[in-house]
Amino acid sequence: MNPELTDTIIKTLGEAKIASPVRKSENGKPECSFQPDEDRVLVEINTEKILEQIRLGIEPASFEKAGPRSHIFFDPSKVRCAIVTCGGLCPGLNDIIRAIVLELTYGYGVRGIYGIRYGLAGFIPEYRYDVVDLTPAEVEDIHGSGGTVLGSSRGPQDIGQIVDCLERMNVGILFTVGGDGTLMASTRICDEIAKRGLKISVVGIPKTIDNDIFMVGRSFGFETAVEMATAAIRTAHTEAVGYPNGIGLVKLMGRHSGFIAAHAALAQQDVNFVLVPEVNFDLEGENGFLKTLETRLLDRGHAVVVAAEGAGQKFFEGENAERDASGNLKLHDIGMFLKSEIARYFDSINMEINLKFIDPSYMIRSHPANSNDNVFCSFLARNAVHAGMAGKTRLLVGYWHDQFVHVPMDASAGKRKRIDPNGRLWMSVQEATGQRSMTNAHESCE
Numbered sequence: 001m002n003p004e005l006t007d008t009i010i011k012t013l014g015e016a017k018i019a020s021p022v023r024k025s026e027n028g029k030p031e032c033s034f035q036p037d038e039d040r041v042l043v044e045i046n047t048e049k050i051l052e053q054i055r056l057g058i059e060p061a062s063f064e065k066a067g068p069r070s071h072i073f074f075d076p077s078k079v080r081c082a083i084v085t086c087g088g089l090c091p092g093l094n095d096i097i098r099a100i101v102l103e104l105t106y107g108y109g110v111r112g113i114y115g116i117r118y119g120l121a122g123f124i125p126e127y128r129y130d131v132v133d134l135t136p137a138e139v140e141d142i143h144g145s146g147g148t149v150l151g152s153s154r155g156p157q158d159i160g161q162i163v164d165c166l167e168r169m170n171v172g173i174l175f176t177v178g179g180d181g182t183l184m185a186s187t188r189i190c191d192e193i194a195k196r197g198l199k200i201s202v203v204g205i206p207k208t209i210d211n212d213i214f215m216v217g218r219s220f221g222f223e224t225a226v227e228m229a230t231a232a233i234r235t236a237h238t239e240a241v242g243y244p245n246g247i248g249l250v251k252l253m254g255r256h257s258g259f260i261a262a263h264a265a266l267a268q269q270d271v272n273f274v275l276v277p278e279v280n281f282d283l284e285g286e287n288g289f290l291k292t293l294e295t296r297l298l299d300r301g302h303a304v305v306v307a308a309e310g311a312g313q314k315f316f317e318g319e320n321a322e323r324d325a326s327g328n329l330k331l332h333d334i335g336m337f338l339k340s341e342i343a344r345y346f347d348s349i350n351m352e353i354n355l356k357f358i359d360p361s362y363m364i365r366s367h368p369a370n371s372n373d374n375v376f377c378s379f380l381a382r383n384a385v386h387a388g389m390a391g392k393t394r395l396l397v398g399y400w401h402d403q404f405v406h407v408p409m410d411a412s413a414g415k416r417k418r419i420d421p422n423g424r425l426w427m428s429v430q431e432a433t434g435q436r437s438m439t440n441a442h443e444s445c446e
């Protein structure tokens, strides 16, 4: 184990003892000193008290702290591990894969590490996706690239077949890197493992640039996404001030939660309107978006509008509601909608505008992680390895109140973190944009 990292973890987490399964043999190669102990059992992180608090709507004061444990469950010389990345891309996926491989190899002396191609589909024989052997050499340079070297996918896969594959490959620890869908799938994989009485740990690493995973304070890639979104807003502002009655309209990702839009608007305070899924707004009327935009143009001559993709979906009610392969509702394009509504409105009042629409969504999502996210990914991944090697299962490695912690999968699955319309973040957005009259008059969407 990297002594520097170990020290940091000891200081941060106050761990008294550190697992040290690897020692150097006479020829300098790592050798496992771990003696399997029959009494050791896989530990389900399913703390009843935490789940009960969440059921009652009380924020849990703490979770079990993440970090290396004094006893490990799996024999590093025998255990095989698998990594799978699922759902939409996110900056930092390759950093996570790389850090898992390096910690397993150099921290614990594990040799058999497999990469599953194209998400959960990679477990299913009919797709014929080859498994990748993940070695330090294989992952050496991947952290500089966006996306995931393993590939990803959406779409339902048979849980029985996934566990069959884990059995066939003799996998002891499965690392699932994904969002709320992956979390649901992971809990079902855990159920099937338990039903079959297998000794397989499933450790989740929460992934979503939307930063909306429940009971996870910060998800990797979010900071990179905000940075990139801020650059797009800056461009929109430059374009808007460059022409008479210039309007810069930026659409950002955020299916259910507008965290990227809210944070980026606060980072680049040239934004006049932030539209998020959590807060309703009207188009027409005195306090409606279009009239408020007109007032802003008459007052200052330019405006910047930032819309998260899940905002204003009520305007499409009654239209076809399609779903993607994973069952997520396909959203109507709020950016294109606002673009045409703005054009229609100003045409109707005979006022000339210059509108520039920017949609940087996929440029943001496929970007490599920034330095802070690089560091964050490394800690998340290494803590996931510690949890897995210690025989913990059915948990997510999360970041909660400035600590890396073990979040029971069941505490997070099926729920979502959203902007509180009465909370400090949204208040700050309203103050920074001056849009209070437009969105304050309306209720939250849920």
Ligand SMILES: Nc1ncnc2c1ncn2[C@@H]1O[C@H](COP(=O)(O)OP(=O)(O)O)[C@@H](O)[C@H]1O
Binding pocket: 086, 087, 088, 119, 120, 121, 153, 154, 155, 156, 157, 178, 179, 180, 181, 182, 183, 184, 185, 188, 207, 208, 325, 326, 328
């Ligand atoms: N309720 C569920 N049960 C089992 N598998 C699920 C469930 N929801 C999603 N999945 C699977 O998890 C994978 C990732 O889900 P998806 O929603 O696409 O992305 P994300 O994990 O980023 O939310 C997909 O293969 C999807 O079919």
Ligand SMILES: O=P(O)(O)OC[C@H]1O[C@](O)(COP(=O)(O)O)[C@@H](O)[C@@H]1O
Binding pocket: 086, 087, 088, 089, 179, 180, 181, 207, 208, 209, 210, 253, 254, 255, 256, 309, 324, 328, 365
């Ligand atoms: O175009 P795609 O691949 O369907 O992904 C779009 C979705 O990706 C996200 O950024 C993240 O979604 P997931 O967490 O489900 O992967 C959503 O905000 C957005 O709706």
